[in-house]
Amino acid sequence: MVVASGSGVANLNLRKGKVGSSYNNVMKGGDNSDSECCSSSSMVEVERNPSCISFTTFNILAPIYKRIDPKNQSRRESDSRSSWLSRNQSILNSLLAESSSIMCLQEFWVGNEELVHMYEERLGDAGYHLFKLARTNNRGDGLLTAIHKEYLSVVNYQELFLNDFGDRVAQLLHVQSIGPVLQNQMGTLHQEFLIVNTHLLFPHDSSLCIVRLHQVHQILQYVELFQRENRLKPMPIILCGDWNGSKRGHVYKFLRSQGFVSSYDSANQYTDSYADSHKQWVSHRNHRGNICGVDFIWLCNPNQPRKPLKTSWAEAVFSILKYQLRKASLSEDDAFTFLKGDNCGDAVTYFNFYEALRRVKLVDVPNGLCFQQFQDLWNQADVDGNGVIDLEEFKQKIWNSTCPEPMLESFSDCMEDANTATEHEAIGFKVKNAMLFPREAERGHWPENYSLSDHARLTAVFSPAKMRCYGSQNYS
Known part of the structure; x- marks a missing residue:
């Protein structure tokens, strides 16, 4: 275990995890609500290019948090085995129907052995390596990241413990494609990238803005540290999870200033001016009954100019x-x-x-x-x-200062070039498609008959793209 230096709001610990664990046997989802959880136009049908990589992020609402009686807020779904078992079987059905290359789940009920075993068996039998991480102080829930071993191998896996007000954690994985995705004069090229799965603190009041900002700052610090210590070549960084904040928030603007783009907004050409005149997409109906867009799959390509993190x-x-x-x-x-x-x-x-x-x-x-x-x-x-x-x-x-778009201090002047191979050539991603389910969420509506979770499922498909990068990324 490594203790982070220079921490403020949170002391973040980093722990290496085991790479690769497979599971056998099938547990069938004994539930009849597949019509609710399986979209008729899943990403599998939308994009079948074998060189593409699909990502799904989904907060599956831990039964210990799901309220089942409006008149008695202390009653939770965890008190009813038949309820949480049926709902999670449906969730698994939906995930397996989507069959993304990578699945990032939040609010995974790590404290219940039966539920954990069910996910391990069904996802393991479908060909996924599973990595789970509990929140600190025995909160009961945590994260689950599943990597499809037929398409991807995990080079390294590390666990990040923020040890902060919300007992938040994150998972960091260095992943490589099994097969080549592109070819140049030097031979075939494999896709490599870093992926983070996390779940930020809920903004119960404005005083927690600084805590949430620091959580993201700590995660990005560790991504940079990981890249330096492992002497990694330039590669894409993907951040998946429940960010508990919208496009209007400080976290969103901070990530934009660091060169990240929201895959859903990019795929669907959402802009601030568009959102001003159209109903904005949503992905969550919170415990207060408000609907908002808080679930993101962020992409930062290796050719993306980035400000110094401290700035x-x-x-x-x-x-x-x-x-x-x-x-x-x-x-x-x-x-x-x-x-x-x-x-x-x-x-x-x-x-x-x-x-x-x-x-x-x-x-x-x-x-x-x-x-x-x-x-x-x-x-x-x-x-x-x-x-x-x-x-x-x-x-x-x-x-008059803003937290603007990526820019200003462009210390890697980059451009795409599909023909020239140099020592600065890298493979990045292009966003091919992105989809929310239930589909009503894309139009700013929350269907009353949706009961899989209080979050929508977000899936994005990326395709590989050659990029030329001059200079090196700035790590400060």
């Missing part, structure tokens, strides 16, 4: 600070005055800045920023390094 993180925190100030109905001038505090001058001092962040509950609170994180923020805001933040620096770094 993107600071911009995201400044975005949270601005949100808190505007939430208090402060104008630009009022916000600057708030940051100045009792300072009579025309600048924000180090002490004033700390006190302002304390008042908006970003520091000096449980799960808030640690000293080093605050120091990094200060260094970003004090552009000229003179020990204070003047009005122009405030406007540039906080008030």
